[in-house]
Amino acid sequence: MVITPINGIDDTDGTGDASHPLIPHLGDPVALTRALCDIPSESGQEGALADAVFETLEHLSARGPGLQIHRDGDAVVARTQLGRAERVVIAGHLDTVPIQGNVPARWESDAAGEQILVARGACDMKAGVAMQLSVLHRVPEPSRDVTLVFYDHEEVAAELNGLRRLAERQPDLLQGDFAVLGEPTSAGIEGGCNGTMRVEVRTTGVRAHSARAWKGVNAIHAAAPVLQRLAEFEAPAVEVDGLVFQESLSAVGIRGGVAGNVIPDECVVTVNYRFAPHWDASRAETFLREFFAGWEVTVTDAAEGARPGLDVPAAADFVRAIGGTPAAKVGWTDVARFSALGIPAVNFGPGDPLFAHKEDEHVRPGEIHRAVEALCSWLEDA
Amino acid sequence: MVITPINGIDDTDGTGDASHPLIPHLGDPVALTRALCDIPSESGQEGALADAVFETLEHLSARGPGLQIHRDGDAVVARTQLGRAERVVIAGHLDTVPIQGNVPARWESDAAGEQILVARGACDMKAGVAMQLSVLHRVPEPSRDVTLVFYDHEEVAAELNGLRRLAERQPDLLQGDFAVLGEPTSAGIEGGCNGTMRVEVRTTGVRAHSARAWKGVNAIHAAAPVLQRLAEFEAPAVEVDGLVFQESLSAVGIRGGVAGNVIPDECVVTVNYRFAPHWDASRAETFLREFFAGWEVTVTDAAEGARPGLDVPAAADFVRAIGGTPAAKVGWTDVARFSALGIPAVNFGPGDPLFAHKEDEHVRPGEIHRAVEALCSWLEDA
Numbered sequence: 072m073v074i075t076p077i078n079g080i081d082d083t084d085g086t087g088d089a090s091h092p093l094i095p096h097l098g099d100p101v102a103l104t105r106a107l108c109d110i111p112s113e114s115g116q117e118g119a120l121a122d123a124v125f126e127t128l129e130h131l132s133a134r135g136p137g138l139q140i141h142r143d144g145d146a147v148v149a150r151t152q153l154g155r156a157e158r159v160v161i162a163g164h165l166d167t168v169p170i171q172g173n174v175p176a177r178w179e180s181d182a183a184g185e186q187i188l189v190a191r192g193a194c195d196m197k198a199g200v201a202m203q204l205s206v207l208h209r210v211p212e213p214s215r216d217v218t219l220v221f222y223d224h225e226e227v228a229a230e231l232n233g234l235r236r237l238a239e240r241q242p243d244l245l246q247g248d249f250a251v252l253g254e255p256t257s258a259g260i261e262g263g264c265n266g267t268m269r270v271e272v273r274t275t276g277v278r279a280h281s282a283r284a285w286k287g288v289n290a291i292h293a294a295a296p297v298l299q300r301l302a303e304f305e306a307p308a309v310e311v312d313g314l315v316f317q318e319s320l321s322a323v324g325i326r327g328g329v330a331g332n333v334i335p336d337e338c339v340v341t342v343n344y345r346f347a348p349h350w351d352a353s354r355a356e357t358f359l360r361e362f363f364a365g366w367e368v369t370v371t372d373a374a375e376g377a378r379p380g381l382d383v384p385a386a387a388d389f390v391r392a393i394g395g396t397p398a399a400k401v402g403w404t405d406v407a408r409f410s411a412l413g414i415p416a417v418n419f420g421p422g423d424p425l426f427a428h429k430e431d432e433h434v435r436p437g438e439i440h441r442a443v444e445a446l447c448s449w450l451e452d453a
Numbered sequence: 454m455v456i457t458p459i460n461g462i463d464d465t466d467g468t469g470d471a472s473h474p475l476i477p478h479l480g481d482p483v484a485l486t487r488a489l490c491d492i493p494s495e496s497g498q499e500g501a502l503a504d505a506v507f508e509t510l511e512h513l514s515a516r517g518p519g520l521q522i523h524r525d526g527d528a529v530v531a532r533t534q535l536g537r538a539e540r541v542v543i544a545g546h547l548d549t550v551p552i553q554g555n556v557p558a559r560w561e562s563d564a565a566g567e568q569i570l571v572a573r574g575a576c577d578m579k580a581g582v583a584m585q586l587s588v589l590h591r592v593p594e595p596s597r598d599v600t601l602v603f604y605d606h607e608e609v610a611a612e613l614n615g616l617r618r619l620a621e622r623q624p625d626l627l628q629g630d631f632a633v634l635g636e637p638t639s640a641g642i643e644g645g646c647n648g649t650m651r652v653e654v655r656t657t658g659v660r661a662h663s664a665r666a667w668k669g670v671n672a673i674h675a676a677a678p679v680l681q682r683l684a685e686f687e688a689p690a691v692e693v694d695g696l697v698f699q700e701s702l703s704a705v706g707i708r709g710g711v712a713g714n715v716i717p718d719e720c721v722v723t724v725n726y727r728f729a730p731h732w733d734a735s736r737a738e739t740f741l742r743e744f745f746a747g748w749e750v751t752v753t754d755a756a757e758g759a760r761p762g763l764d765v766p767a768a769a770d771f772v773r774a775i776g777g778t779p780a781a782k783v784g785w786t787d788v789a790r791f792s793a794l795g796i797p798a799v800n801f802g803p804g805d806p807l808f809a810h811k812e813d814e815h816v817r818p819g820e821i822h823r824a825v826e827a828l829c830s831w832l833e834d835a
Contacts, residue, residue, distance in 0.1 A: 267664070267714075281705055284688075289683075289684075289703055291722070298673060320666075322673035324673070324709060324713070325709045331705055334703055334705070341710065343713060
């Protein structure tokens with residue numbers, strides 16, 4: 072097992088990479104995070120960052136046992152070819168939500184005087200990308216074959232999502248026994264995710280002039296029991312593979328009304344159901360149709376959740392290596408795309424997710440180091 | 454008392470009016486209705502019809518005891534000056550809603566084989582305008598002084614309404630002891646009208662991502678009891694001056710929702726209250742604030758109703774002359790503008806109001822004759 076230096080810039084091999092935006096920082100994951108933040112990469116503009124990551128992977132390939140490197144648009148995939156018994160995937164997205172005066176990155180002190188790195192993408196998820204690259208830099212001959220996946224368009228509409236595109240075009244590139252998605256989890260393991268489904272629940276009536284209200288049937292009044300049922304429902308917490316997933320059922324929109332003097336003949340309540348990954352979308356739809364029995368229910372979109380899959384050997388080893396108690400991920404994330412490919416997946420990355428997309432988005436250096444150390448320990452584990 | 458011929462065209466006085474669009478038809482209120490329908494007068498385009506009515510009034514003035522005739526935009530007012538003890542106002546609007554291939558007028562047979570005059574404005578309210586002109590033609594020296602008011606922009610926004618404009622600019626022209634508004638009532642008396650008020654009832658909450666619904670407070674769920682209260686409320690029927698006014702309280706609009714994955718922090722229900730004329734707007738507002746106690750209530754618009762005022766002598770005589778049992782008008786009409794000037798007012802005109810604004814709008818000749826006969830009988834009454 073060869074461990075490359077982790078301190079300082081290691082450019083003694085004469086490859087001329089000293090001026091590269093990322094390569095000189097491979098030995099310090101915090102400096103690497105900052106360098107990654109300083110390459111703007113709002114969704115749709117990931118090209119420069121994808122180039123820099125591709126070059127960095129070529130650099131790592133030249134210094135290690137060799138990587139198969141693929142590029143698809145602004146997604147990049149690198150695979151070790153060590154012939155190990157297991158292959159693990161470590162994935163992360165390159166794009167960020169729009170910059171709000173928070174690039175380039177800057178150091179600030181928090182209320183407790185601790186240094187924090189403030190930047191767009193700092194936690195979601197340039198620190199995670201730094202973790203991906205740092206691990207392969209520090210563990211060039213891991214005990215499990217490693218596939219690093221970097222992809223574009225995670226922060227925008229699902230049809231643009233780079234991981235979705237890769238899964239459709241080149242699913243073989245994503246194959247593995249277990250996947251880690253580097254989304255921010257404060258360096259704890261968050262397993263699986265809830266599914267999500269949106270439905271429109273429609274009530275109908277009969278139009279009439281509101282001066283003769285009794286000639287009509289008011290569809291908005293008819294929506295009272297729909298809202299009442301939602302307000303009274305206590306969504307369960309469901310245990311799946313040892314993790315507890317809190318479900319929810321929420322009206323996220325309501326519309327109705329023709330004009331200020333007309334009894335409305337239609338009211339539509341848009342409902343978002345977040346369901347634990349013991350159910351697929353079909354079972355969730357059945358539940359909603361029973362819940363709203365008597366009303367017209369139309370499914371407008373759905374995404375299945377992901378079981379945490381912590382019972383596969385690579386996952387169990389991962390949990391042991393990271394320590395702590397895994398938690399259920401409440402939001403839908405791209406782990407579900409791995410799940411759909413039959414690959415158990417968890418979220419694990421530095422950064423507090425509550426600061427994602429915020430103007431004061433930031434990451435703590437300690438978390439970056441802790442996440443990298445934990446992953447390296449897992450991948451060095453024989 | 455001079456009664457002018459009611460059959461055929463009376464142009465023997467040599468005034469050269471035989472080619473006028475209205476004057477030759479003064480003796481036949483049905484032919485006059487048809488002639489009025491054939492002069493298009495959608496709101497804002499009443500000019501040609503106002504000209505024709507003005508000329509007809511000049512014609513009537515020249516043949517009778519003289520009329521004071523006033524014009525204000527496309528509104529025309531004509532007042533007899535007979536020095537009678539009472540003055541009655543007979544008012545009607547010149548405009549129609551947009552034409553739908555139903556001008557010029559045509560004769561059709563209804564299911565029972567009866568002839569009906571089909572045209573835009575036939576019932577709302579060219580037949581009423583024909584009634585106004587026919588009465589002065591047939592009763593040039595009425596037992597009560599008569600003010601005929603013809604006005605523009607009744608079918609559009611209240612701020613354009615010609616009667617409102619006259620009431621503001623020249624209220625003296627509208628003065629009288631009693632007013633008849635020639636809106637269609639199937640030639641029955643419909644007294645007064647309900648008031649109308651619109652309020653927005655707002656529920657509030659706390660935004661959160663819908664994947665973490667329990668971090669927020671759902672404002673749409675919070676609207677359930679607002680709708681429930683509306684659905685359960687049985688609006689009373691209220692007797693005012695001997696007529697029964699059915700009230701109503703209806704949601705006419707609802708809106709809420711930020712995005713498909715956000716717990717909404719606001720939901721707004723728009724409510725239309727139709728209240729009997731024993732209450733003014735202030736009392737109606739108090740009722741609504743008590744009804745929706747605990748929620749934010751904002752009044753967006755209000756128009757007070759009108760008491761039927763059937764106890765004044767001219768009104769009592771009118772009811773006696775017309776016969777039948779007066780009913781309460783359910784919709785808000787311009788009688789409320791007379792009521793606001795202190796003038797009791799009723800709706801009375803030919804035509805079934807249920808066909809107003811419809812593509813198959815029409816009027817029955819029998820109703821036109823009946824309405825004219827009844828008004829003439831009242832105005833001949835010593």
